[in-house]
Amino acid sequence: MPATPVPESGPAAIESGSVCPACGEHGTEGAAYCEGCGARLTGPTPEPANAENPQTETAADRGGARSCPSCGAAGAVGGDGYCIECGMLATRERDHIEIDASTPGLPAAAVTDRGLRHHRNEDAVWLVTRPRCGDVVVADGVSSSFDPDVASALAVETAGTILGQDTGPDVVTRAIAAAAAAVAALASEGDPRRRTSNPACTIVAATVRDGVITCGWAGDSRAYWVPDSGEAAQLTTDDSWVTAAIRQGTDPAAAWADRRAHAITAWLGADAGTVDPHVTSLTPAGPGLLVVCSDGLWNYLTGLAEFAAAVREHAGRAAGGPAPMLALTRSLTEYAVASGGQDNITVAALRLGG
Amino acid sequence: MPYTAETFQNEYLPDGGTEVNAIVTVTSTPDGPVAAGATSVIIVDCSGSMETGGRIAAAKAAARAAIACIRDGVRFAIIAGAGQAQQIFPQTGTLAVASPQTRDQATAAVGRLEARGRTAIGSWLTEAAGLFAQRPGDICHAILLTDGENGEQAGELEAVLQRVGGTFQCDCRGVGTDWVVAELRKVAAALLGTVDIVADPAGLTADFEAMMTAAMGKVAADVRLKVWTPVNSSVRFVKQVEPTVADLTGKRTEDGPRAGLYPTGSWAAESRDYHVCVDVRAGQVGDEMLAARVSVVEGGTVYAQSLIRAVWTGDAALSTRINKQVAHYTGQAELAQVIQEGLEARKAGDDGTATLKLGRAVRLAAESGNAETAGLLAAVVDIEDAATGTVRLKKRVAAADEMALDTRSTKTVRVGRAK
Numbered sequence: 001m002p003a004t005p006v007p008e009s010g011p012a013a014i015e016s017g018s019v020c021p022a023c024g025e026h027g028t029e030g031a032a033y034c035e036g037c038g039a040r041l042t043g044p045t046p047e048p049a050n051a052e053n054p055q056t057e058t059a060a061d062r063g064g065a066r067s068c069p070s071c072g073a074a075g076a077v078g079g080d081g082y083c084i085e086c087g088m089l090a091t092r093e094r095d096h097i098e099i100d101a102s103t104p105g106l107p108a109a110a111v112t113d114r115g116l117r118h119h120r121n122e123d124a125v126w127l128v129t130r131p132r133c134g135d136v137v138v139a140d141g142v143s144s145s146f147d148p149d150v151a152s153a154l155a156v157e158t159a160g161t162i163l164g165q166d167t168g169p170d171v172v173t174r175a176i177a178a179a180a181a182a183v184a185a186l187a188s189e190g191d192p193r194r195r196t197s198n199p200a201c202t203i204v205a206a207t208v209r210d211g212v213i214t215c216g217w218a219g220d221s222r223a224y225w226v227p228d229s230g231e232a233a234q235l236t237t238d239d240s241w242v243t244a245a246i247r248q249g250t251d252p253a254a255a256w257a258d259r260r261a262h263a264i265t266a267w268l269g270a271d272a273g274t275v276d277p278h279v280t281s282l283t284p285a286g287p288g289l290l291v292v293c294s295d296g297l298w299n300y301l302t303g304l305a306e307f308a309a310a311v312r313e314h315a316g317r318a319a320g321g322p323a324p325m326l327a328l329t330r331s332l333t334e335y336a337v338a339s340g341g342q343d344n345i346t347v348a349a350l351r352l353g354g
Numbered sequence: 355m356p357y358t359a360e361t362f363q364n365e366y367l368p369d370g371g372t373e374v375n376a377i378v379t380v381t382s383t384p385d386g387p388v389a390a391g392a393t394s395v396i397i398v399d400c401s402g403s404m405e406t407g408g409r410i411a412a413a414k415a416a417a418r419a420a421i422a423c424i425r426d427g428v429r430f431a432i433i434a435g436a437g438q439a440q441q442i443f444p445q446t447g448t449l450a451v452a453s454p455q456t457r458d459q460a461t462a463a464v465g466r467l468e469a470r471g472r473t474a475i476g477s478w479l480t481e482a483a484g485l486f487a488q489r490p491g492d493i494c495h496a497i498l499l500t501d502g503e504n505g506e507q508a509g510e511l512e513a514v515l516q517r518v519g520g521t522f523q524c525d526c527r528g529v530g531t532d533w534v535v536a537e538l539r540k541v542a543a544a545l546l547g548t549v550d551i552v553a554d555p556a557g558l559t560a561d562f563e564a565m566m567t568a569a570m571g572k573v574a575a576d577v578r579l580k581v582w583t584p585v586n587s588s589v590r591f592v593k594q595v596e597p598t599v600a601d602l603t604g605k606r607t608e609d610g611p612r613a614g615l616y617p618t619g620s621w622a623a624e625s626r627d628y629h630v631c632v633d634v635r636a637g638q639v640g641d642e643m644l645a646a647r648v649s650v651v652e653g654g655t656v657y658a659q660s661l662i663r664a665v666w667t668g669d670a671a672l673s674t675r676i677n678k679q680v681a682h683y684t685g686q687a688e689l690a691q692v693i694q695e696g697l698e699a700r701k702a703g704d705d706g707t708a709t710l711k712l713g714r715a716v717r718l719a720a721e722s723g724n725a726e727t728a729g730l731l732a733a734v735v736d737i738e739d740a741a742t743g744t745v746r747l748k749k750r751v752a753a754a755d756e757m758a759l760d761t762r763s764t765k766t767v768r769v770g771r772a773k
Contacts, residue, residue, distance in 0.1 A: 070641075071585075080644070080661070082643075082644035083584070083644075085584065085585055086584050086585050086586070086643075087583070087584025087585075087587065087634070087643045087644040087645060088584075088637070088641060088642070088643050088644075089641070089642035089643065089644070092642070095640070114640060116639065116640070116668070117639060117667075117668035117669065118640070118667065118668065118669060119366065119639065119640055119642070119665045119666065119667035119668075119669065119672070120640075120665075143669065143671070144671065
């Protein structure tokens with residue numbers, strides 16, 4: 001029976017309504033705040049003051065049950081998530097999310113983290129496993145676009161849902177196509193600024209079906225196969241300026257030094273044109289790790305050998321302890337943060353072959 | 355009545371950034387009958403100088419036109435201003451209820467106005483305040499017409515404004531060119547009203563009609579902005595920036611912990627923009643702070659709320675973005691300021707400073723599409739190049755043109771009206 005996503009190991013996309021409860025703004029799926037009025041969309045719903053509901057103070061003005069993690073004031077976190085004393089936002093759910101989606105025979109986990117330099121996490125991850133089946137999707141919002149965090153959350157949710165429901169051939173291609181259409185549609189709904197700088201993101205989606213990995217992508221988020229022994233493989237080829245330049249004969253060192261190096265040449269979004277995802281398959285000969293990540297990690301481990309060595313080292317350290325897959329993804333994330341944390345970091349790992 | 359409040363800002367601050375700016379647009383949407391009562395007082399300068407150039411006749415015609423606009427049921431009174439205030443309708447110390455009959459009686463009383471005596475604006479306002487005090491909760495509005503400089507002792511007018519400020523709104527009009535712009539602006543600012551010049555007495559009737567019609571359209575008295583800020587933060591300023599520039603910073607009254615109330619006067623169905631600037635303590639990159647919560651309060655009830663946020667980021671592309679609204683209104687506030695400074699310098703004979711300031715004004719007016727102010731500037735300076743603000747002071751400027759530019763310098767335009 002084709003299983004549906006398991007809630008407790010479910011998607012990292014933030015669940016929220018498509019309409020802001022405070023101002024009625026549409027098209028805010030995945031956003032932690034309404035772009036129309038700034039109201040917090042997740043967590044406790046604020047009680048807005050309005051004509052039907054006039055009051056001398058709103059829930060936002062009063063403290064609640066939670067104490068402020070910034071200034072320590074007891075019970076000071078108000079209905080809108082801000083501390084009524086120091087004004088700091090208590091937490092943002094997407095800043096750091098961990099998923100342990102292990103099922104017997106397919107241990108799997110993922111971590112997504114804001115990093116150090118970005119004000120919010122614009123990466124999103126979807127990870128679901130069923131017996132002998134795994135679905136993983138990573139999307140990285142394009143920072144220069146408007147609402148890239150909304151784009152990435154919608155992309156992983158749309159693609160992930162299709163991977164979980166659809167078992168036919170070319171499911172990866174169809175999942176990415178659906179995500180592309182959903183992200184492209186964002187430009188014409190919600191905040192008018194989306195029209196001039198449409199929401200955009202990368203995507204990499206991979207399935208594991210009875211030991212066969214199928215992987216599709218657009219952009220520079222990557223998937224690797226790191227076997228316990230033998231040569232590792234990068235399953236994806238970045239859709240980026242540097243990759244194209246090297247392919248055309250530019251000296252790799254010079255290409256990487258170019259300021260355009262990281263510019264991507266394929267993405268999801270209204271300005272992306274027809275998205276024609278690359279798809280590749282691999283049937284591993286032995287046990288190993290499927291690792292899917294955003295450039296927040298691989299930027300610190302650009303070479304394949306370097307990347308594989310780091311994965312093996314961190315996996316080796318995590319192997320003895322509890323929840324080894326979560327420990328692995330967590331420690332790879334910490335490695336990227338310790339290396340500078342310049343970008344949002346997302347890493348998902350699935351262990352195949354026992 | 356229902357209101358909406360909407361914030362426009364770039365919430366992203368660089369590492370270490372502490373200044374948060376936002377434009378808050380407040381819009382009222384009246385949906386039912388007027389809840390508050392209304393009281394109107396018309397104050398007509400009857401000093402000796404009003405004999406000049408048919409001013410007293412024009413003032414009488416204007417007062418009659420204003421009386422005709424008063425809605426049935428509204429309380430009203432007429433005060434003749436001279437060395438002291440003299441209520442000419444109804445009986446001293448009382449208010450009439452508007453009806454066809456009382457409007458006729460008031461019109462007849464206006465016909466008996468005579469110009470003689472001095473100008474004592476402070477005493478006229480004190481008299482009006484006494485009448486308004488009988489109607490707490492009403493939308494209280496006065497029209498003040500004068501043609502000369504205040505003749506009271508220095509400091510007297512300021513003391514009166516201190517006392518009566520906030521108890522009623524007062525629209526001020528100067529007729530002719532012998533009155534002092536700075537003086538009437540002081541009255542209008544303290545009493546949340548407008549100030550303008552009516553150079554030609556013949557224009558008074560239309561102006562009084564317009565003012566009274568606007569006053570009759572008001573449906574809510576005493577609307578305030580409540581601004582909450584977190585600890586270690588302070589409000590640098592709260593300014594109304596549309597339709598005119600009016601600094602409300604000094605009018606703050608404390609309202610509970612870390613919150614203050616700023617009066618905005620009475621409201622009709624309209625929309626106004628406010629520039630709020632808050633100094634906060636710098637957060638870490640990635641932190642998000644609520645820098646201010648702005649609420650629209652009428653009669654102790656919160657009708658709308660809007661958040662001003664601060665988000666610290668290491669991404670310079672975000673933190674260096676300048677919000678269009680904030681930039682526009684910062685420019686409009688500077689426009690008002692450089693006009694006033696430029697005219698002051700011109701009067702003081704400092705042509706260098708005057709040329710520089712008025713040149714800057716010409717440039718700001720052109721950039722922001724403020725055609726009305728640009729037109730007024732053209733009467734005072736010869737414009738060589740508006741884009742760079744290259745101007746020459748005109749040798750001869752009509753006093754009325756200079757005063758019109760001065761009084762209307764605070765008039766702003768909304769974003770997007772520029773070409």
